Amino acid sequence: MSETTAQPRRWLDLANPTRFVALAGRCIPWLAGLSAAVLAVGLWLSFASPEDYQQGTTVRIMYIHVPFAWLSMLCYTIMAAAALGTLVWRHPLADVSLKAAAPIGAVFTGLALVTGSIWGKPMWGTWWVWDARLTSVFVLFLMYLGIIALSRAIEDQSRAARATAVITLVGFINIPIIKFSVDWWNTLHQPASVFRLDGPTIDASMLWPLMVMAVGFTLLFLTLHIAAMRTEIFRRRVAAMRRIEARRVETRSP
Amino acid sequence: MSVHDLYVAAAYAAATVGIVGLIVWVLADQRARRREIAQLEASGVRRRSDRNAGSRA
Numbered sequence: 001m002s003e004t005t006a007q008p009r010r011w012l013d014l015a016n017p018t019r020f021v022a023l024a025g026r027c028i029p030w031l032a033g034l035s036a037a038v039l040a041v042g043l044w045l046s047f048a049s050p051e052d053y054q055q056g057t058t059v060r061i062m063y064i065h066v067p068f069a070w071l072s073m074l075c076y077t078i079m080a081a082a083a084l085g086t087l088v089w090r091h092p093l094a095d096v097s098l099k100a101a102a103p104i105g106a107v108f109t110g111l112a113l114v115t116g117s118i119w120g121k122p123m124w125g126t127w128w129v130w131d132a133r134l135t136s137v138f139v140l141f142l143m144y145l146g147i148i149a150l151s152r153a154i155e156d157q158s159r160a161a162r163a164t165a166v167i168t169l170v171g172f173i174n175i176p177i178i179k180f181s182v183d184w185w186n187t188l189h190q191p192a193s194v195f196r197l198d199g200p201t202i203d204a205s206m207l208w209p210l211m212v213m214a215v216g217f218t219l220l221f222l223t224l225h226i227a228a229m230r231t232e233i234f235r236r237r238v239a240a241m242r243r244i245e246a247r248r249v250e251t252r253s254p
Numbered sequence: 255m256s257v258h259d260l261y262v263a264a265a266y267a268a269a270t271v272g273i274v275g276l277i278v279w280v281l282a283d284q285r286a287r288r289r290e291i292a293q294l295e296a297s298g299v300r301r302r303s304d305r306n307a308g309s310r311a
Contacts, residue, residue, distance in 0.1 A: 057259055058258050061265040065265070103276075107272050107276045111268065111272045114272075115269060118265040227281075227284060228280050231284040234288060235287050238287055238294065244299050245297070245299045
């Protein structure tokens with residue numbers, strides 16, 4: 001086989017659920033160990049870093065709140081890509097990926113809202129305001145819950161996959177709204193301070209813990225997503241085996 | 255311990271509960287599905303792909 005045909009072949013191999021399960025089994029322990037190690041270093045840096053001159057010690061909430069908020073959007077972006085994979089390429093693992101990511105995204109979004117609210121009380125003097133950033137993230141949380149419900153409500157797996165993919169793609173419009181809400185509208189939430197054209201506005205002593213925690217949580221997200229995808233493949237195998245069992249009982253009965 | 259320390263503690267506690275709960279749920283779900291597959295296989299149910307793999311071996 002030539003080099004050029006071998007390369008796409010390797011990608012096609014990943015589309016095979018059995019090969020994915022085997023690959024996941026090899027990757028998950030390494031990814032889990034790596035995420036635990038990076039998060040441990042990140043936590044140490046978070047509590048060893050200096051207090052902010054305005055926020056005081058509450059700046060440490062940012063080291064978990066910001067990664068949760070980033071991951072809430074990254075997870076939805078991955079789900080939107082998976083939705084395209086379902087509708088356009090009919091990739092066998094695309095729907096598995098979307099369905100497995102939704103509960104993880106919901107937890108990360110919920111945690112971004114809760115930790116943001118806990119930070120908001122001492123800093124803004126309120127737990128919650130219905131401003132553009134907070135409201136659009138709350139809508140994202142509701143969208144995750146809706147996608148989880150829809151993907152489990154339709155019994156026919158292929159119909160459920162198509163419906164979920166369409167809703168996920170429609171909901172993707174909320175991601176740029178979240179990102180640019182702080183620029184488009186007058187909000188209480190501060191504008192972007194890390195990913196800016198003119199560079200981060202955070203001091204290095206606080207940027208490092210933030211970035212290490214972000215890498216750690218991203219690795220944790222990948223670990224959980226791959227593990228949940230493997231479980232979803234197992235769930236589909238159980239369903240297929242139950243159908244075989246039901247047919248066997250039917251043919252046996254007179 | 256200042257009042258602000260309590261807010262930090264509450265945020266990290268909430269994050270710990272959420273993340274540990276998610277990990278436990280993912281592991282428990284996986285274990286339950288593996289158990290179901292083992293029970294079905296023990297009762298003689300085989301997927302077509304498993305049977306084909308068995309006959310090729």
